[in-house]
Amino acid sequence: MKNIKILGTGCKACDTTANLFRIAAEQAGVEIELEKVTDIAEIMGYGVMSTPGVIIDGEVVHAGGLPGPDQIRQWISE
């Protein structure tokens, strides 16, 4: 099961990103473990300054702005 972390200090785009992942995973029938990281020290620890950031299995795949739905589907199914 993929572990997905959404990095963000509570901005609207961060919530939206988390929801996009949830929906995409449901549609693809893939089970994911979704976590929101809101602690600024932890976020910066990943080297990310622009949120929302996306971490999949410990690897930063995205930082800053909403990721596209196509991209999210691809990340989930990879």
Next chain:
Amino acid sequence: MFEALSDLVVYRWIGLSPDNHFGAALHFFVMDVTKIFVMLILIIYLMGLLRAYLSPERIRTYIQNRPDWQARGMAVTLGAVTPFCSCSSVPLFIGFVEAGIPLGVTYSFLIASPMINEVAAVILVGILGWKLALLYVGAGLMVAWFGGIIMQWFKPERWVEDYVWKIHMGETPTLERDDSLKGRHSYAAAEVKEIVGRIWKWVLIGIGVGALFHGFVPEAWVTEHLAGGNWFDVPTAVLLGIPLYSNATGIIPVAEAMLTKGVAIGTTLALMMSVAALSLPEMLILRKVVKWQALAIFAGVLAIAFIIVGWGFNAMNIPAL
């Protein structure tokens, strides 16, 4: 084109007269809504297509390890060409501190960033013309440059929250991106959606306020009271702008309405800067990383700088449009 469209809608279809207060206000509203939103979408899309946006991570590496004047020059320029959401201020501040960038330089960036951005600059040219756009951008860059230097005099390091110094930033990941035309297009479209989605309210409110001013405030009253004769106009405009907040694009239609009615340039520019750069929500966000003393000085330095800019332009007596 937009004026003709607005003529058609308001005067021909709805049948209002330009002499009617409400007709004049509605005409202004329709014209600016169409014009500004078309420009907004086009500019953001084009910038996105060129991938002209710089991430804060990259800006941090550019500014890091440079002599002070170079770092400040880059901070001011990069702050001016990037439209950051104020929600990124905190990570940005911490990232800069962590990279050893002097606080004065960081403040220069924080001043320039909300006040000037390339989207607002192009719209300024489109609505108010080259001259006003240059004055606004030029004055904004100066305020950011010197504002940061003055902040440094106060040794603001003592007011940075302790936890900020302890944060260690991980290695910035290099993200691959899709550079094909299709990838660029979807990135640009997402940028338009994201930025317009974030600022449309401010722009609409700004146009609404501008329209009311345009339709209902008599020119004679403006000439008598706001044409630049009173020394207290500028400080009042700056004070008025502190509790008011709008994004840099949203304040443009307000300035447009003020200038066409004859409000002095300095007074108008001072209000624009104060509304765009000095805001309570932004201060509350920064409060997470610095103590209130630093914020009070920050607000004071900016307010004084905007007053000087306003008085300066009023004294030069530049014809508005």
